[in-house]
Each structure stands twice: as C-alpha cells, then as structure tokens.
Amino acid sequence: MVQLEGRRREILRLVIDDYIMTAEPVGSEAVRERHRLAVSPATVRNEMAALEELGFLHQPHPSAGRVPTDQGYRVYVDSMLQEEQVPAAERMRIRRTLVAGEPDRAIEQAARALAGITECASVAAVPRPHQQVVRHLHLVPITDRRALAVIMADTDVFEAKAVEFDVPMTADDYERLSQEISRRVAGRPLSELTDPVLDRVIGEATLHQRVLDQIGRMLREHILRSQARVHTEGTANILKQPEFRDIRRAQPVLSALEREDVVADLLFEDSGAQRVRITIGMENRHEEMKGCSVVAATYHVGGRCAGVVGVIGPTRLRYGRVISLVRFLADSLEDVLGRF
Amino acid sequence: MVQLEGRRREILRLVIDDYIMTAEPVGSEAVRERHRLAVSPATVRNEMAALEELGFLHQPHPSAGRVPTDQGYRVYVDSMLQEEQVPAAERMRIRRTLVAGEPDRAIEQAARALAGITECASVAAVPRPHQQVVRHLHLVPITDRRALAVIMADTDVFEAKAVEFDVPMTADDYERLSQEISRRVAGRPLSELTDPVLDRVIGEATLHQRVLDQIGRMLREHILRSQARVHTEGTANILKQPEFRDIRRAQPVLSALEREDVVADLLFEDSGAQRVRITIGMENRHEEMKGCSVVAATYHVGGRCAGVVGVIGPTRLRYGRVISLVRFLADSLEDVLGRF
C-alpha cells in the first residue's frame, strides 16, 4: 500500500467526501471551492491525476470529474475516516424500540432501524455454529399421537417441531423415547451428525420407526440450515440510491439479497479480530455484490458470537455514519440480549 | 355489468391476449393479422372504440393502440379465460420438491416455485386465526434457570420460546408452574386474551413474577402477530416486468411487499366461497398496489384454512397460466401437509 502524504491525501479525502454526498463526479474547482483550499484548481488537478495514476480515483470520461475507486474507498475507510456520532436523540429512540419487545424481535427491530436511518438494505443474522453440542432431545406431549420434539444445545434451543406417531403414546412412552434418543445424540457437535452417523444412531433405536425418521430429518435439516438464520430488511431502499437508478443494475443486486445463502456469505466472511468489518465493492465474493459495500458488526452474548448486524448499500456509503450506527446497534443488541 | 356480444367480446379477448404477451399497446391491424380475423382493420377499430367507450380499453395517446383497463381485465378473467394446464413435467418437478423436505419448508418451496415460474413475486402465508383456543402451556426444562415455554393450541404449537428464571428451579417446580399457568389460560381463545384479561390472569399467579411477565409478553406478542405469518419470495422479479422499468413505479411496490402487514392484507381479503381469488389493479386496497394483480388460493387441512399461496405481479398477468399454477400449488400443499 502506497503511503499518501499530506496534501494529496487531503485531496483524496475531500473528493471522496464530496462524492459520497453528491453522487456526482467531483471536479477540481468543486473541491477547492467547497473546502476553501489555498491552492489553485490546476494544482488540485495535478494531484487528482496522480491519485488516478495510483488507482484511487477514476474518471468516467475525459470531461468528467473524478469518482473514487474501490481502492480509494479502502484507504479512506482504513486511514482517514472520522466517525459521525449517532445523535443522542436517535440513540434513545432506537434503544427504546429494542427493549420494548421480545428479544427475538429486538434483532428484527435492529435491522429495521438500520434500514430506516441509512436508506440502505440492512441485515441481521443469527449464526448457528456447527460446533454447538446437542445436549438433549425432549418430546413434549400434545396429543397421544403428536408431540413437540425440542432439540436443545448447551443453553439454547435449536428448534422445536411437531412430530406425528403411528401408535398412541402414553406420557411414559414419550418420556422413555426422549431419553433413548437423547442418549444417542447427546454430546455430539452438530457438525458430526452427518447422514451416515445419523442413520446409524437413529437406526439403532427400535421404537417407533416413523418418529425416528422424522426426528432424523429434522436434525439433518438443521445441519443444512445451521449456517445462519438471516433477516433482511429494506432491500427496496437501494432503489433510492442514484447508482441503482438503472433497473439492470438494481435487479441482480435485489435478487441476490433475496437469497439467504448469499447474504449469510456476505456477513459471515472472516472478520479477523475486528468488531466492525467493512467490505468494499470488488472485495465481495459474489459477482452481483461487487457494486456494493457491506458494513457488519458482530455482537457477543455470554462470550460467544450471538449474531451479526449490518448494512448493505452502494460503495458510495456514508461510512462514517454507517459504521458508528452499526456499532451502536451491535452494542445495544449485546446489551438487550445479555439481560436474558 | 354490460353484456358483451360475439365479435366485440372476441376482439376484447384478442386485444388482452396480445397485450399480455407483448406489453405493447395493441393496434387494429395487429389484432386482425395475428388472429386472422375475417374483418377489416376499420371494423376492428370501430369495435375497439366502442370497447373504450364501455371502459374496457384505454388509449394512452391518440396514435397508440389500445391497452386493457382494470375493468377489461376483470371481464376477461371472469368470463373469457381459458386456463392453461400446468405441463405434466413441471407438475412432477414441483411435487417432488414439496415432498422432499420438512412440511414447514414445503410452504417456502411452494412460494419459490411460484416465483421462479411466473417471474413475479410470490407469497405464502399461514394464518393464525384468533379463534384458536389455547390448550396448554408447557415448560420444558433446559437448565435450572432456563426453560422452553411452549404454548399449544388444539393440535398445533403456537410458539416455543426460552424464558429465564430468577431462582433455581427443580423439575417439580417447572411442572407445577406449567400447570398453574395452563389452568389459567387454557380454554380461552387467543382473541380473548387482551391486555387486561392477561394481566389479571397472570397477576393472580404468585410464583416467579418475572417469568409470568415474560410469558404474558409472549402471549401478547402472539396475539399481535397472530394475523399471519407471511413468506414472500421473488419480489425482485417484478423489476423484470416492463411496466416497472421505471424505478419510481417499482420502488413503492417493492417497499410495500416488504411489509408483512400489507402482504397479509392483500392475501386475506374476503375470498367469498372461491378457491382462487383474483384482485386486479384498483381493486386492491393498498395505494401502492393499485398497479398490481394478486392471484391467491387458500388450502385447507383438516377442514380448516391452513394457509394461502399466491402470486403478485403487474395487472398484465398471464392469468390463465398463473391461476392454474396457483391452484395446483394449493392442491399440492393440501396434499403434502395433509399427510402429517
């Protein structure tokens, strides 16, 4: 990475600031005027040409101003960003909506708040890590032929689902069956419960084949889906962004955002040790997302990663604002969920 | 409703057929050519002028062809529709994907199939009727301070959610508490559990105030959300439709489709006795949806309405195809879900 020195660096920052606000290519005159630089436009031009040479700016056509490249945004975010604090009033408002409802809803509310404020798409996801260990399976009687099968992990419920029986069951039957299955799957991490293992484990139990099949399927489904539960909000917002005025640009992005696996991929990329992870344009793995940036923050409850919240928008994001907003929401969620 | 006689009626049908396929205003010549009518364009013009007078067609500007009005689509759908059978191969393929997974996923799969085939948005919703009666509340122990609270209706689980306790609990404690709460809420329909009632019911129980609060909140949340659980798919598809090439038309529609309450409203409008309900353009209650049509079918399991599937697209829908497709999916879901 080339080190940028004083004035050149400053000009890059000004150009990006300007472009983020206006969505229009930025000319030399505009930079000087709006920021009262003590140099002439010609000098600015020279610097801008140099910045283009270095790959930080780009000129859409010869008589246009400059536009930041992904690489330009990258140094901007990495080394010249000033976070905009979230106004206290807004903090209050958000905090209140989060605390109001069920914890499950809090995650949704967080996503909604993000989408509303940023005018971008927002995402909240709850990971279901493969390492989690199945602790117990419990059958809760509903009728004598129907029960709720609850799979539990260390301290969390994986899933609860109704299962059907061929023969009438007594409370005792349910109890025994629960324990039989629990004994066989308990202590195994989810990732270990692959199909062959599962078949063997389940197959050994002689009782009530059909139920066992169903429970086996339920576990299997779970392993499949276990990467994450994703909640997306405000995808229609990206149509408000000028870079997506053209339907042909917007359509693939919206389609991609509809796919849970894609969104999960964007969010759960290796975040290193950082709290907030920022992925800019081409850095995104998915072709359709190479015109977008992702700002995502993880939050932790009880020492383990409890989820991710994030914002997805055009690369021309108001990074300073979005980053502190996302961080604030991650903090708040940590707080709210930590109480339970 | 004006009765349309032979040729005039035929011409309306042809114009609409044509427009549905091409998305372009249809001229007199085009109608005659493409359908080998034995009359001259001038005659067709006269008829078309009459149809416009009657409110079935509309002319965007003086030198353009005709476009159907909502009213035009209405008579088309009501009285001149020929359903296109879903090809056997497609039926097979869909059926297979539905049966493959968990019943819960079947609903999702149905929506996905609809969206994929029709290139429109699709929706699947499961109503949670207010009339359902709470039967039992069961606390499944997780740890000594944490349990899963399961609310059960006649034969279905409303919801399962983890709750936290202030003090350590034994299995016996859980058992007793379950029964205490169950006794108080059992037999009441959901709709009756309004806030004051709930407060009294819950308030009377002396034990473990915090848990009771949580359970109360959970029930309340449920009543709020109980209108429906909605699953929308393929909303980005509507950007592929030429009528939504203009972002300013598309944006409000997409935003509306993101709102669960709006979608639920569209789907659960009074369907009368019909299996498949069709709402065209202005007939929709929501302002943003007045350029769209909805084709929705209910399916029943065990004698009661178990859900709705539907397609949402431009008023220029291929009704014949969409209707039989939606009906087929409703049938299939009935079938698949009926087995459980």
Add this chain to the structure above:
DNA sequence: CTTAGCACTCTACTGCCACGAGTGCTAAGC
C-alpha cells in the same frame, strides 16, 4: 353494417448545434 381512403395526431428517432464542465498541457511566475 362493412370497408377503403384519407387526413390527422402523436411518439420515437435522428441529426445537429451550442453549451458547459472539466480536463491536460505548456509556459510563465514565485
């Protein structure tokens, strides 16, 4: 009642031109 003929209207497309924005380059100035 049907239809040929015709005048009319409106959109869409094209080419043209002038304008403005913004640049890069060169040469002069500090």
Add this chain to the structure above:
DNA sequence: GCTTAGCACTCGTGGCAGTAGAGTGCTAAG
C-alpha cells in the same frame, strides 16, 4: 522545483427541428 494562469481539447447534455411510422377517426361508397 513547485505552483498557476491560460488555452486548446474532449465529451456529455439539452434543446430543436425534421422525419418516419403507427394508429386513429371520419366520411363516403359498397
């Protein structure tokens, strides 16, 4: 050696006129 004024150059944009084409409604004849 960096800065800057001046200038020529390049393009995108918007307005304008003109043309082609589509499709109509009307009238009068069959």
